[in-house]
Amino acid sequence: MKDHPIKQEIFAADKAINNKDFDNIPNFYTEDAALVVKPGLVASGRTAIAEAHKEISKYFNGSLEVSQGDVQIIEAGNVALVHAKTFVKSQLKLDSKFSTERESVYVYVRDSDGKWRCAIDNSYGAELLQAK
Template identity: 45%
Template sequence: MDRHPVELLIEKADTAINREDFDTLMAIYAEDAVLVVKPGLEARGRDQIRKAFVAIADHFGHSLAVEQAGLVVLEAGDTALVLARTVVSATTLPPTVRNATYVFRRDPGAGWLCAIDNSYGHDLMIQDEG
């Protein structure tokens, strides 16, 4: 069975993050995309998203590793919802599994682009009560 084009883009994005290839990574995002940097902090648009990824790489001592341990792509017209089991690790972070949610939209000139990158998924709804 052929893989969905969005799955291939996510794989490309993971490789770009791991290699700190931010030019390749930005080409995967829509111009008006939103990245959840952490709960309560979002980057909007390619410029902010690029700056966020540079800061994240610095924060993790350039050792960040991202990979997918499972994906489901639900497509309707020009929109694709991705439910993912994303594994994030670094030298200072043991492998952490996140139930991520991504939204892609098909652009007539550019193909599929990531519009919403939320590696925290439903965890955004969990309020810190401490």
């Protein structure tokens, strides 16, 4: 599982986020993908997701660094459910009310060209159930 294509995509997407490569970030998502920006706020579609990543970076004063710990992938045909331990760091925003260690849940879809893209990006995982 170490070299699973989805895991490689996740690590590449993290690198793009950390490098503020906002032009490339949408390429990791399906056209109609959904990104949980924060509990209660979802960005839908590549354009909205690119803008959301810019705003997230601003929120963290440009010092956002995301990384993954353990990743578990469950495939069913061209769909995969991914559970990941996600770490969110920011050297310039230490007072965020959002957790810095998350139990993320992602849904990936394999395109007709065989490339896995994220359809649902929920770094908050089941924590959404606690948000009001």
